[in-house]
Amino acid sequence: MAITGKNLIAGQWTGETQEGFVAFNAVLNQPMTDKFADASEQEVETAITQAHQAFITYSQLTANERANFLDTIGEQIIALGDELIATASAETGLPVARITGERGRTVGQLGLFANLLRSGEYQGIIEHANPTREPLPKPDTRLGYLPVGVVAVFGASNFPLAFSTAGGDTASALAAGCPVVMKAHTAHPATAELVAQAILKAIELCDLDNGVFSLIQGENYAISSQIVTHPLVKAVGFTGSERVGMILQQQINQRAEPIPFYGELGSVNPQFVMANKLAADASEIAQGLVASLMMGQGQFCTSPGIWVVVDDENYATFEQSAIEAIQTQPAGVMLTPGIRECYQSTVSHWQNLTGVKMLAVGQQGDAHLCTAALFSTDIANFIENPALQEEVFGSCALIVKCTDFAQMQQFVTLLRGNLTASIHAVDADIEQARAIAQPLAHKVGRLIYNQMPTGVEVCASMNHGGPFPASTNVRSTSVGSEAIKRFQRPICYQNMPKALLPSLLQD
């Protein structure tokens, strides 16, 4: 399908692309030809007010009707065919195989929520009246859930499909019964438009109000501010950097009415290699960590950024294996020139830090390609340089060498919040693993044993979130079926006649 470069505002493609911005081909390292319209203040206003209008009917759909809508979006995404794959790959530099897999995950997520809705889960608690209870009768009370209202979603740079236009946030909001106003990421506007075309097709096929979904394009920061401070927006989903996330948080803090902000921000995903594991598998674990680090050129929110190891007699083997593995890594394309520059500047900065040693770099490539890097430091210098605990978005890892297990335990106390942490251990490590696991659990959203952090299972028992700055809302997950709860809120129906109860709360 042709790319219009326009915004999708409640069913209408509008906007002036003449003065707009261009997409960037990450693989070719050059601007693309299509131009995209910066949404106007009026377009944003229309998108939000039409979403609010659509809430009246959309919130009243049956669970089955919403499930069919989600499945139809998935079908229409598949129907976009190879054009979607080629476009997303060009805009992000992510390989075709990866994008194809991500499309499967995206459609799978929509299906997960469709199945959840069809299962009738999350429909609350029924407690009947007890008119003879003393000292007071108990009324009939039934706890149900309502959608919160219009949800604003911000697309992520690193998952052009699974965390973007029809990604997890959109799927969970639509599943909950909330219209979505989507702000596309400027790194992949054509991909966003194609997916928005698919959603519009699904809206038409399901005969829904066009206000249920709008796509906002734009480079202008004022657009984001307008969206998150709008009184009709009732929740915001965001996946991105701590810096940008906290700008949005501060804007949201200015609102007269507080609303939930689900920001998934930075994480270094510490990897703890226990002593007996190191003795048994020093090379294998080092190679595994490098492989995990290189996924998506390190541009995964679950990328293993810090490796914590005791500097014992097996450490040298571990370090040498990691160095050798890093040195074989080819230079790679990054998502955007801005992300590449940020990565390179951090690596340069670390090279000049006292007490931080560069152990190895990957292979060099063309100027626009990025090279992996491995550093090491000790606890004293880790404490000295708090910036070492900030996420480096890209294939850069830091080994924190501990003199003994007590220092490894001390490291846990120094940690900020993270999405994940892994403990790599063998049976003989179990007591030390337990001693680490207990405090570490309070620092992460997902605690992993003997597996790498990259690769997030999309299921009911997943949690993708964690203490700040991993998330701005530790009580929620942005992956898995529990994510629907972010856009629902409880309501108690007391003494309601059956005719006025939601069908799933009737006896």
Added chain:
Amino acid sequence: MAITGKNLIAGQWTGETQEGFVAFNAVLNQPMTDKFADASEQEVETAITQAHQAFITYSQLTANERANFLDTIGEQIIALGDELIATASAETGLPVARITGERGRTVGQLGLFANLLRSGEYQGIIEHANPTREPLPKPDTRLGYLPVGVVAVFGASNFPLAFSTAGGDTASALAAGCPVVMKAHTAHPATAELVAQAILKAIELCDLDNGVFSLIQGENYAISSQIVTHPLVKAVGFTGSERVGMILQQQINQRAEPIPFYGELGSVNPQFVMANKLAADASEIAQGLVASLMMGQGQFCTSPGIWVVVDDENYATFEQSAIEAIQTQPAGVMLTPGIRECYQSTVSHWQNLTGVKMLAVGQQGDAHLCTAALFSTDIANFIENPALQEEVFGSCALIVKCTDFAQMQQFVTLLRGNLTASIHAVDADIEQARAIAQPLAHKVGRLIYNQMPTGVEVCASMNHGGPFPASTNVRSTSVGSEAIKRFQRPICYQNMPKALLPSLLQD
């Protein structure tokens, strides 16, 4: 037991009462003799850091151990005997029977959470590994819940027991595994100290870390600010006015790390009397509304502040019955002189508002007593005076007269968020009731049919919250067993050996 007037800081009674504040006897309208210490900055700091320290052991207690602690607190509250009842009644002006009932509710709430813990509920979702799944194996993932950390709770003026020192917020936080730093309300410091004595006794009997509970006394606003902005405080529970709640919200917004603020603020709890109900029971419903309004001298967060009625041929009977019922109401004691002055000033203000008619007042009493008041207005003037939608804390109600059902529907669209709303109807009203109920559900936390809003059932299916300003966090309840979720957060355990899993997530 003797009242020390001191703060309970992690097991120690500390503070200088000489320069402190005095409690006020609401019934006698005179200051009491005991003086209470304004907590110092250092005392607040110690309370919070000791709570954080206690989190290490308290968060690791078994569910049974926490349940026993909650039950022991309840037993120790009962063991305070008549002194607690007499003290709370004197400090608040609430009758002995009411306080006795509230004590039962408070102990019942503690027991509800104890039973919840013993039942093993809220222990998550287990999904086993599937090593043969294509294209990738599924790891073993188990969703559990962890306590969030130190919780700060602010006592409410109007429920000296059930929403104060060992009230719902404290009970749910302790149940979740969170230590509590309690800021006592200045309206009932002696009651707070007695209950804190009971909690300390329970801590000793259960052999827990004294940091699990501290009681902060004080009139100084800087204390509250210090508490809610402290980095080690991870959630805040508050029940009070919209004005004070939003001051706390703004202070919390200044934090580097966002935390949840569970503020239960203002609500007018609109009551819709449908046409056929009015025809059938005009007098009875008017009397019922007045009786509900007078509970606790109108100082209930669920007090029915606005009554919405169509001005048809049965309206005069309704209005006349309401007037007569109001006129018989004796003047009453209010919780504090400040609350009384605020109430009287609002009633005076309303008397001078164009388009707002004073229909009736209750009986006059001594200068320190408060008189019920009933007003009426129409939709146009309701729109003209947005302040009419702000909660009046006290026995003052406003009838909004609609010309027809369409205006009643319009009224729903004008509403801000509320804790509750009631629809009073007979069978013949069902279609109009449905037309009101659907949009009204999106404005309230609890939707009630043919019952008064006062009296909140404490059970699993209760929701006490609602859209802002009823609550600052629409996704949570402050009453009922679901309240435990406010102080828990999810964690996913991936591929964990049984020995490192919480017992309830083991197979």
